[in-house]
Amino acid sequence: MELTLAHGIVKAAALLGAGLCMGMGALGPGVGEGFVAGKACEGIARSPENASLITRTMLVGQAVSESTGIYSLVIALLLIFSS
Amino acid sequence: MTKKKSPMMKIFIIFFVVEIALVLISGNFTKELEIGFDNGKFVFRQIESEFNLQEKITEEFQIDEYNAQHEEVKDLYGSEKLFSVFKTLSMGETPVGTFQLLRMLLIVDIVLLFMALFIRKFLAGRPSKSQLIFEMIYTMLEDFVRETLGKDKIYYTPYIVTLFIFIWICNMIGMIPIPGFMEPTRNLNVPLGLGLMAVVVVHFSAVKFKGAWKHIQEYMPHKNPLFILDIVGEVSKIVSISFRLFGNILGGAIIILVVSSLVSFVVFPVGLNLFFGVFVGTIQAFVFTMLALTYIGVEISE
Numbered sequence: 001m002e003l004t005l006a007h008g009i010v011k012a013a014a015l016l017g018a019g020l021c022m023g024m025g026a027l028g029p030g031v032g033e034g035f036v037a038g039k040a041c042e043g044i045a046r047s048p049e050n051a052s053l054i055t056r057t058m059l060v061g062q063a064v065s066e067s068t069g070i071y072s073l074v075i076a077l078l079l080i081f082s083s
Numbered sequence: 084m085t086k087k088k089s090p091m092m093k094i095f096i097i098f099f100v101v102e103i104a105l106v107l108i109s110g111n112f113t114k115e116l117e118i119g120f121d122n123g124k125f126v127f128r129q130i131e132s133e134f135n136l137q138e139k140i141t142e143e144f145q146i147d148e149y150n151a152q153h154e155e156v157k158d159l160y161g162s163e164k165l166f167s168v169f170k171t172l173s174m175g176e177t178p179v180g181t182f183q184l185l186r187m188l189l190i191v192d193i194v195l196l197f198m199a200l201f202i203r204k205f206l207a208g209r210p211s212k213s214q215l216i217f218e219m220i221y222t223m224l225e226d227f228v229r230e231t232l233g234k235d236k237i238y239y240t241p242y243i244v245t246l247f248i249f250i251w252i253c254n255m256i257g258m259i260p261i262p263g264f265m266e267p268t269r270n271l272n273v274p275l276g277l278g279l280m281a282v283v284v285v286h287f288s289a290v291k292f293k294g295a296w297k298h299i300q301e302y303m304p305h306k307n308p309l310f311i312l313d314i315v316g317e318v319s320k321i322v323s324i325s326f327r328l329f330g331n332i333l334g335g336a337i338i339i340l341v342v343s344s345l346v347s348f349v350v351f352p353v354g355l356n357l358f359f360g361v362f363v364g365t366i367q368a369f370v371f372t373m374l375a376l377t378y379i380g381v382e383i384s385e
Contacts, residue, residue, distance in 0.1 A: 059366055059369070059370075060369070060370055060373050063327070063366055063367065063370040064327075064370065064374070066327075066331075067323055067326070067327045067330075070326065070327055070330035070331060070334070071326060071330065073330050073334050074326060074329070074330045074333075077333070077334075077337070081140070081141070081144075081145070
């Protein structure tokens with residue numbers, strides 16, 4: 001009985017931690033990607049002939065700044081499936 | 084007035100029919116749903132009312148644990164003898180997941196080989212459509228290599244193009260709705276191997292262009308112990324480049340599975356497959372390639 005209770009507490013804490021991890025980890029990449037997209041819009045408005053180059057650089061930069069969010073996703077998945 | 088169907092419409096209809104047939108064959112349909120006549124009424128209902136999402140995810144993503152829980156491994160191997168041989172080979176474990184991964188990697192390799200042979204056979208001065216597409220990809224990546232590394236180091240292009248096409252096909256192949264098909268990049272071992280290979284190429288080219296002693300010297304210019312941080316940075320390069328690809332593909336696959344389970348695997352989530360399969364897959368393949376190229380460029384630039 002005690003064992004199952006402990007397991008339940010651990011599981012609940014892991015799920016809570018996964019939710020917190022994902023929610024907080026998604027804040028930074030969201031702000032960062034939005035910032036990058038806004039700057040890219042400004043750049044395209046200033047020089048429309050460089051639009052393809054700016055779009056390419058923007059996508060690569062966004063994917064790189066997304067990586068912290070991806071790390072938090074991996075940690076959340078670990079917490080959910082291996083606790 | 085005869086109205087001809089456009090080729091896009093034809094392709095869409097063929098895909099639709101094939102998809103329905105695959106869903107019917109794959110067994111999800113017959114297991115989860117009952118269609119037919121019962122007591123004079125048309126019945127369209129779920130038979131298994133208790134559907135466990137956790138168990139489904141375990142079956143899909145951690146096949147070894149699932150088999151250890153359910154003890155269904157012997158059927159997969161075909162015969163008792165083969166099963167015992169593999170069990171002794173792998174020290175008591177039954178690596179079904181490894182076999183699935185290797186099978187998918189083999190399929191990707193076969194696709195790559197056939198693509199290469201096919202394009203090579205039909206090379207022409209007046210190019211066909213498929214040749215044009217591949218020439219476009221090659222020229223684009225060659226331009227990137229020329230911009231990043233310089234004109235005299237253009238021979239890095241085959242490695243970069245191979246990396247891109249391999250990861251791209253790996254990300255695309257999971258969308259084929261055949262049971263057992265998955266993205267090889269969903270398993271951490273594949274991106275980790277690719278990242279390790281990229282970092283090895285980086286250091287090899289650095290040693291080649293600058294010399295081994297100069298390359299080591301760059302890590303400790305003032306003879307203080309801070310060079311440990313640089314070594315940690317090298318390890319974090321591998322981790323960041325491979326976990327980015329792995330996390331994106333795995334997260335997309337889990338989201339597609341969860342949304343499909345909400346509709347009992349009847350509807351194929353086309354929009355989600357378009358976003359997580361095509362868009363994210365292409366972007367991540369491109370980003371992996373670009374980062375590998377950038378690492379090489381940073382190391383060998385003066």
